Amino acid sequence: MKNIKINKITVTALVILSLMGCTKDVDFNQLDDASIHTTFISTLIYLNLTAPDFLNDLNQEIRVTSDFIEPPITDETKPYLEKVEFTVITKNTFNRNFKLSITFYDALGTPIYVLQPIINVPENSSELTTIVEIPKTDIPYIYNTKYFVFSIILSPSTDGSVILISDTSKFDLKSSAKLFFNYRKI
Amino acid sequence: MRKYSLIIFLLLVFAIGYTQNKQVLYDFAGLPQTLLLNPGAEVENKFHVGMPLFSQVSAQGGFTGFSTYDIFADNGIDINDKIKAAVNKYGTAEFVAFNQQLELLSGGFRLPNNDYLSFGFYEEVDFLAKIPRDMVDLFYEGNTVIDRQYSIKKLAIRAEMVGVLHAGLSKKINEKWNLGIRAKIYSGVFNINSKSNSGSFYTEEGTHNIYRQHLDNVNFLMQTSGVIFHDGEEIDGSYVKSKLLFGGNLGFGVDVGFTHHYSKQWTITGSILDVGFINNSKNVESFIAKGDYQVEGVQLSFDPDNPENYWGDLKDDFDNSTVLDTLYKSYISFRPVKLNGSASYSFGQKYDDCRFFTDRGLYVNKMGFQLFSTVGAVHSYIAGTLFYERWINKYLQAKLTYTADPYSFSNLGFGLSTKIGIFNTYFAADNLLSLQNIYDAKSASFQLGINFIFEDKN
Numbered sequence: 129m130k131n132i133k134i135n136k137i138t139v140t141a142l143v144i145l146s147l148m149g150c151t152k153d154v155d156f157n158q159l160d161d162a163s164i165h166t167t168f169i170s171t172l173i174y175l176n177l178t179a180p181d182f183l184n185d186l187n188q189e190i191r192v193t194s195d196f197i198e199p200p201i202t203d204e205t206k207p208y209l210e211k212v213e214f215t216v217i218t219k220n221t222f223n224r225n226f227k228l229s230i231t232f233y234d235a236l237g238t239p240i241y242v243l244q245p246i247i248n249v250p251e252n253s254s255e256l257t258t259i260v261e262i263p264k265t266d267i268p269y270i271y272n273t274k275y276f277v278f279s280i281i282l283s284p285s286t287d288g289s290v291i292l293i294s295d296t297s298k299f300d301l302k303s304s305a306k307l308f309f310n311y312r313k314i
Numbered sequence: 315m316r317k318y319s320l321i322i323f324l325l326l327v328f329a330i331g332y333t334q335n336k337q338v339l340y341d342f343a344g345l346p347q348t349l350l351l352n353p354g355a356e357v358e359n360k361f362h363v364g365m366p367l368f369s370q371v372s373a374q375g376g377f378t379g380f381s382t383y384d385i386f387a388d389n390g391i392d393i394n395d396k397i398k399a400a401v402n403k404y405g406t407a408e409f410v411a412f413n414q415q416l417e418l419l420s421g422g423f424r425l426p427n428n429d430y431l432s433f434g435f436y437e438e439v440d441f442l443a444k445i446p447r448d449m450v451d452l453f454y455e456g457n458t459v460i461d462r463q464y465s466i467k468k469l470a471i472r473a474e475m476v477g478v479l480h481a482g483l484s485k486k487i488n489e490k491w492n493l494g495i496r497a498k499i500y501s502g503v504f505n506i507n508s509k510s511n512s513g514s515f516y517t518e519e520g521t522h523n524i525y526r527q528h529l530d531n532v533n534f535l536m537q538t539s540g541v542i543f544h545d546g547e548e549i550d551g552s553y554v555k556s557k558l559l560f561g562g563n564l565g566f567g568v569d570v571g572f573t574h575h576y577s578k579q580w581t582i583t584g585s586i587l588d589v590g591f592i593n594n595s596k597n598v599e600s601f602i603a604k605g606d607y608q609v610e611g612v613q614l615s616f617d618p619d620n621p622e623n624y625w626g627d628l629k630d631d632f633d634n635s636t637v638l639d640t641l642y643k644s645y646i647s648f649r650p651v652k653l654n655g656s657a658s659y660s661f662g663q664k665y666d667d668c669r670f671f672t673d674r675g676l677y678v679n680k681m682g683f684q685l686f687s688t689v690g691a692v693h694s695y696i697a698g699t700l701f702y703e704r705w706i707n708k709y710l711q712a713k714l715t716y717t718a719d720p721y722s723f724s725n726l727g728f729g730l731s732t733k734i735g736i737f738n739t740y741f742a743a744d745n746l747l748s749l750q751n752i753y754d755a756k757s758a759s760f761q762l763g764i765n766f767i768f769e770d771k772n
Binding site: 168171173181200278304 | 618
């Protein structure tokens with residue numbers, strides 16, 4: 129009889145144990161505070177310009193040299209992109225200063241944003257690294273952009289000299305972008 | 315939106331988190347359901363009928379990476395610190411898995427030649443994803459570590475929903491051997507299959523630009539059927555029902571098993587389940603990506619007379635270097651093969667100290683070792699179990715298990731089976747230690763069911 133009781137107690141305990149799940153405190157509302165900060169780097173444009181790139185057919189200086197690129201930009205990352213940081217590395221062996229400007233245009237061809245500050249490249253400068261940032265408040269401009277125009281502005285020389293076709297100087301530029309995402313509950 | 319319904323459903327399943335190891339139920343109490351785990355199991359019934367829809371309900375889920383409690387514990391630690399800690403302890407590749415079965419019909423009877431014929435129909439959902447750490451790091455940290463290769467080599471996904479009509483025969487060859495075989499007809503509702511992927515993404519210092527970025531030896535294939543629809547087919551309950559009931563992608567499989575009484579008290583059992591395939595031919599859409607590509611960026615030419623479509627050229631270069639394609643060709647998917655084995659030693663008396671007659675078998679106690687393994691192209695899994703099974707009284711049988719598997723080395727399981735008259739009910743669950751805090755469990759499973767079992771009076 130004693131053994132029957134022991135068996136019943138054992139079985140009852142095991143049944144209760146197996147049917148009764150316990151939990152410690154969890155708070156699923158914490159998900160509202162979760163954010164994952166992820167940074168991606170991407171290679172961008174590069175330039176290797178020589179004297180003919182700054183001269184027209186008559187070998188006269190072109191003060192502003194421009195080109196444009198039209199990448200497809202979708203809204204998928206819009207809620208999460210917080211900042212973009214451009215790294216620009218320049219090297220200039222010309223006896224002339226350059227300014228580098230990047231302007232964002234919308235689908236109507238209207239300029240909507242100019243990357244600030246405009247990058248100054250001093251004459252005869254060895255490798256210079258400049259970091260330019262698009263802050264969080266300006267991020268919407270990226271998603272309204274249809275194309276980007278890159279302009280290189282040739283500053284006047286101080287001594288009145290001009291670039292000659294025979295000039296072997298070079299203007300090199302390398303660039304990359306760092307995209308800062310914050311994946312969080314929207 | 316409708317065509318993504320199943321994808322959303324799968325993502326929900328993914329969140330729950332699998333194995334197909336039914337270590338407590340295996341060879342337990344002569345239950346009819348043990349025949350599904352070993353068609354060569356011994357049953358002593360004259361016939362049985364499972365309670366429709368309730369003869370076996372089972373669900374198993376698990377994630378080897380971290381537990382719900384690791385992330386959502388209300389312990390004053392910032393959730394972002396807990397996510398970071400979970401990512402830091404993430405292995406080379408962790409897997410998330412889920413398996414659910416619902417037996418809709420189950421029955422069996424003894425043939426005049428003493429063989430036992432069992433049959434039935436069940437629905438099964440099976441999901442497994444193997445996620446390499448590289449992909450977690452790429453999502454969590456980004457790609458700012460130069461020369462770090464983010465590989466998809468261990469990325470694998472398998473998901474399917476099938477209806478299974480089956481019939482099996484358990485045959486006593488002699489006093490020592492009992493053999494069994496079960497034939498299955500599968501009807502697939504959906505299938506997703508991606509395996510043997512390779513390739514990596516990395517960034518290194520460039521020559522012309524600051525960085526050069528690579529897609530290296532990429533070879534990715536994901537096959538799907540019944541997931542993406544273009545003909546406006548409605549995805550609702552009647553759709554799923556029709557596909558489960560042989561309107562889906564059809565296949566065939568076999569289970570085989572045995573029970574061998576090595577001696578009076580030692581018994582060895584074994585089975586191989588789901589050696590089979592499904593021919594996926596309906597709503598097939600598969601995606602392939604392969605090739606190598608490297609880019610240093612766009613070199614602007616500043617030539618106003620010949621403006622270039624830089625992005626178009628980049629895309630053309632990418633398209634020429636890689637293959638991105640969608641295939642609509644039918645494919646064969648293989649079911650994950652399950653292996654079961656056990657060695658057990660029976661002991662104790664037919665009549666126990668309480669003066670009741672146990673009425674079944676010679677021994678009251680059984681203990682032993684079980685081995686379970688799934689073998690699949692997507693993922694293989696192995697688990698070892700120690701067990702003790704006992705007749706508690708003539709109506710009640712219990713089984714206690716300890717299992718070591720990739721999820722845990724502290725998995726205790728427990729099963730109970732009662733039979734009063736013809737009415738049988740059973741319940742089995744594992745990971746009992748985690749009942750103290752179920753949110754901290756990396757895996758859990760249960761099986762329960764009701765049968766009507768008619769004994770052979772001879």
